[in-house]
Amino acid sequence: MSQKVLLTSKEVHIILHRLACQLIENHLDFSNTVLIGLQPRGKYLAERIKQILESDYQIQDIKLGFLDITFFRDDFRRGEKTLEANKTQIDFLVEDKKVVFIDDVLYTGRSINAALTAIQSFGRPSEVELLTLIDRRFSRHLPIQPDYRGRQVDAINNEKVIVKWQENDGEDAVYLVTK
16 A cells, blocks of 8 residues: 655645635625535535634634535445444525535545535525535546635545545645555
8 A cells, every 4th residue: 555645734724725715705705605514524624714714814704514414325325334424513594595515525426416415404505616625536426526626636446535634633634545
């Protein structure tokens, strides 16, 4: 097994600030926009983006929720391993709001497809966008593309993209791991 650094801590930091600025360009004060981190790994990215928007750009009252899509996946009962659900934490309606889904890696698109179904339990958004740190562009099973992307990666099937976050893994970094 080999491991290659795709993004260092400094590069992750720069990309997060760029993504925050791109969100501000399209959503200004976020009065009609909500951020939804996809569980489990999109949670860290969503929290980080919200923190940057608040501390660096003084945007207040940003609504941030977390969506568990485990039971909405089309491959829910297909694998041998038991799937563990995470917690959905959305304490606001998304009716007529602009929703920005946030996830660390866009791979096949199936997670986003599941999120589109799951979010309907909380209302009908006026618009849905996707922000992802890593876009694995040659791996899509569904026609889903990010509106905001940190870095595009051309990874082949036996390669896995691993995103590490300081608050969970002790470092901010992205690795390409070959099995």
